[in-house]
Amino acid sequence: MTNEAVLHSHIEHAKPTGWRRWVCSTNHKDIGTMYMIFALIMLFLGGASALVIRAELFMPGIQLTSPDLYNSLVTNHALIMVFGAVMPAAAGMANWMIPLMIGAQDMALPRMNNLSFWFLPAAAIMLVLAFIVPFIPGGGTMVNTGWTLYPPLSLQVGMSMDFLIFTVHLLGISSILASINIIVTILGNRAPGMTLMKMPIFVWSWLVTAFLLILIMPILAGAVTMLLFDRNFGTSFFNAAGGGDPVLFQHLFWFFGHPEVYVLLLPSMGIVGSIIATFSRKPLFGYRSTVFSMMSIGLIGMLVWAHHQYTIGMSLGAVTYFMIGTILISIPVGLMIFNFIATMWRGSMTFETPMLFAIGIILMFSFGGFTGVMVAVIPGDIQYHDSMFVVAHFHYALIPGALFGLLAGVFYWIPKWTGYMYDEKLGKLFFWTSIIGFNLTFFPQHFLGLAGMPRRIVDYNLIFTEFNVISSIGSFIYGLSHLIFLYIIIKTIRGGKKADGKVWEGAKGLEWELSSPPEFHSWSKTPEIK
Amino acid sequence: MTAKQEDYYIPNPSPWPFITATSVFSTLLGLALIINDLFFGGIFLLAGILLFTYLLFEWFGDVIEENNLGLHSKKVDSAFRQGMIWFIASEVFFFISFFASLWYIRNVSVEWLGGTGYLSATHDFLYNQFDAQWPTAGPGAVGEGFSPMEAWGIPALNTFILLTSGATITWAHWGLKTENRKLLVGGLITTIILGLIFVVMQAWEYQDAYEHLNLTLRSGVYGSTFYILTGFHGLHVITGSIMLASILGRSIKGHFSPKSHFGFEAVAWYWHFVDVVWLALFFLVYML
Structure with missing residues (x-):
């Protein structure tokens, strides 16, 4: 009794108001919300830079941007989308949902949780500095290397590259701290009876992701540190005259970069798994095999990085190994996708917006996966390398595989977060406009690439005009459709139809036993799972 | 509350x-x-x-x-422990990126530049006078001639010092567990002193390298890998010493009990991690 009274007074005491609630927060829900708002802002920033790129490519010739500015926009678009939009949105959902799903009162290390969030705005400011410094007189050249930052070009860029290197450091610290927190929470703070193999698939997906991040982010930090030393202190890591090798950077970068793809993908797949089970009103088919396929995706994903570098001149043995390893990944990925499809089999399905996105993901992500097998095959890749085909491939893999999954998650969980139902009609409108816009943008790029249009070049041959026009029109439909998304979110936050605790009829899991929205401190009485 | x-x-x-x-x-x-x-x-x-x-x-x-x-509670304590373990794991991977680079440079890039292997074009067209060897400042002899650092001088002594400090911190831990205040404080002070001696010796080694061996950051890949590995390790020794000093202060204030002293253990883990990295470093950078 006394314990409970003390706890109660403590909880009352700990509900802060005003700016302190956000800036000094130790509450997983508030931190999750901040993560997602940050991600939304970055999504629009990254989208805007993509629209400038597409506007430039609308017609052959150089209209809007200089070649350097064009490549700087390409660089920033990638970095903003990967590190600013997708990862923080996934981390925000992890923050919000994992404690609710496993019956924990909060994340295990609440202050560190807030720290990992606040590193992100710091990194964003640093990234913006890297972008605007070249516009100041004496600010050096722009970061025109693409997000891969390959030397020797990145050694020649002006001081903005140093800002970018420190951006990567900040992002790395943020991801590592967030991952430590997620692992510790999942391994240590589950409610009694919530065994590992009873955890929702979303929690599993994040456990694998967090392990990946702890292993790969330090490698990227080390690589850009060496870049910093080569640029400023005269070392020769990536300089052949001193005995180094620019290719070394590529190996280090892709040792990070390839698992990073799965870091972006897996949380979304966790969301898709839960959505499909809910709207098919069946438990997830092959839960165990889905968990193991996620683990093997993570494991094999760490061992196949050099398939991004087939054309650098590796030995035949090495490229063959990387090719076979890469194609092997399609087995666990395929297993996961087939499990999702089997979940729908004979389910009583309904097609609310999250489910529409989930089905769209299965179709379009599989397509991106198939082109992935194409670019994994060495002789094919030598033709496709650095062409628009690659651009089409990874946008088909990453927009459905990562971004659509997160959008589906927003529609799936926003009634839980806000306590109000979103507007289903508008949700479906957003789904269809964005799907049509997306396919219109990226499908023609396959043909452009196969016909020989290189990427990362501001101008192109006249023969590529038609498909580029279609692609640019599609991109504006796709980009502007997100205004509908923004409107839906604002409208839902402001009010609407009240949502029950159990928002969806077929939903199962601890998070649906709480009210919508949950109390500020949920699970003050730890649930027990039978 | x-x-x-x-x-x-x-x-x-x-x-x-x-x-x-x-x-x-x-x-x-x-x-x-x-x-x-x-x-x-x-x-x-x-x-x-x-x-x-x-x-x-x-x-x-x-x-x-x-x-x-x-x-x-016990759960909070266990969260701190796990957090520290995963933090150290990420640090290990940070060092692995440098060790892996050292391996790649020695076994792949320098070999290729020397004309062995199937990628000898750079050798044939640019640097056909260059023979693969280690240590090297590369075919361009970046930073001009230098002598490498000998393993059996200061570095071997430093290995001995760090290994001893690993023993003394265990000694202090033993003192903490048996409530022997003198042993605890004495062990910690010895460990800190050993850590500081290590740092001073390394500074001396660096000075020697710059003044007598012409071994600098600019000495091609040998200088690059040598200084980035020993330098980042040195930074970790300094960080570890600061952590030890704070633990010493807390020990004197009597914060730790034989049963609850996670702060002490976290620092001890970190110190052992720094120790192990040095062993790898001594073997791979100085000896091989």
Whole structure:
């Protein structure tokens, strides 16, 4: 009794108001919300830079941007989308949902949780500095290397590259701290009876992701540190005259970069798994095999990085190994996708917006996966390398595989977060406009690439005009459709139809036993799972 | 708030995370400005470091106070432990990126530049006078001639010092467990002194390398890998020594009990990690 009274007074005491609630927060829900708002802002920033790129490519010739500015926009678009939009949105959902799903009162290390969030705005400011410094007189050249930052070009860029290197450091610290927190929470703070193999698939997906991040982010930090030393202190890591090798950077970068793809993908797949089970009103088919396929995706994903570098001149043995390893990944990925499809089999399905996105993901992500097998095959890749085909491939893999999954998650969980139902009609409108816009943008790029249009070049041959026009029109439909998304979110936050605790009829899991929205401190009485 | 709780302890809102992010941002911004010779960088750097130092006292002070109030349950304690383990794991991977680079440079890039292997085009067209060897400053002899660092001088002595410090911190731990205050404080002081001797010796080694061996950061890949590995390790020794000093202060104040002393253990783990990295370093950088 006394314990409970003390706890109660403590909880009352700990509900802060005003700016302190956000800036000094130790509450997983508030931190999750901040993560997602940050991600939304970055999504629009990254989208805007993509629209400038597409506007430039609308017609052959150089209209809007200089070649350097064009490549700087390409660089920033990638970095903003990967590190600013997708990862923080996934981390925000992890923050919000994992404690609710496993019956924990909060994340295990609440202050560190807030720290990992606040590193992100710091990194964003640093990234913006890297972008605007070249516009100041004496600010050096722009970061025109693409997000891969390959030397020797990145050694020649002006001081903005140093800002970018420190951006990567900040992002790395943020991801590592967030991952430590997620692992510790999942391994240590589950409610009694919530065994590992009873955890929702979303929690599993994040456990694998967090392990990946702890292993790969330090490698990227080390690589850009060496870049910093080569640029400023005269070392020769990536300089052949001193005995180094620019290719070394590529190996280090892709040792990070390839698992990073799965870091972006897996949380979304966790969301898709839960959505499909809910709207098919069946438990997830092959839960165990889905968990193991996620683990093997993570494991094999760490061992196949050099398939991004087939054309650098590796030995035949090495490229063959990387090719076979890469194609092997399609087995666990395929297993996961087939499990999702089997979940729908004979389910009583309904097609609310999250489910529409989930089905769209299965179709379009599989397509991106198939082109992935194409670019994994060495002789094919030598033709496709650095062409628009690659651009089409990874946008088909990453927009459905990562971004659509997160959008589906927003529609799936926003009634839980806000306590109000979103507007289903508008949700479906957003789904269809964005799907049509997306396919219109990226499908023609396959043909452009196969016909020989290189990427990362501001101008192109006249023969590529038609498909580029279609692609640019599609991109504006796709980009502007997100205004509908923004409107839906604002409208839902402001009010609407009240949502029950159990928002969806077929939903199962601890998070649906709480009210919508949950109390500020949920699970003050730890649930027990039978 | 003072009574013991069964439930997981969730701290009250705290300003320190935000201030930490601000201070780290200021430090890195300062560094970015300084390396590009912009004079006001120093202000940002200094402000960042000072703020960071200040908040370490405040943040850890909060945690220690909570612990003394008995707010940390077993679960909280285990969360701290696991957090530290995964943090050290990420640090290990940070060093692995440098060790892997060393391996690649020695076994792949220098070999290729020397004309062995199937990728000998760079050798044939640019550097056909170059023979693969280690240590090397590369085919361009970047930084001009140098002599490599001998393993059996200061480095071997430093290995001995660090290994001894690993023993003395275990000694201190033993003192803590058996409530032998003298042994605890004595062991910690010895460990710190050994850590500091290590740092001073390494500084001496660096000075020797710069003045007599012409071995500098600019000495091709040998200089690059040598200084980045030993340098980052040295930074970790300094960090570890600062951590040890704070633990010493807490030990003198009597913060630790034989049963509850996670702060001590975390530092000990970190110190052993620094120790193990040095062993790998001594073997791979100096001896091979």
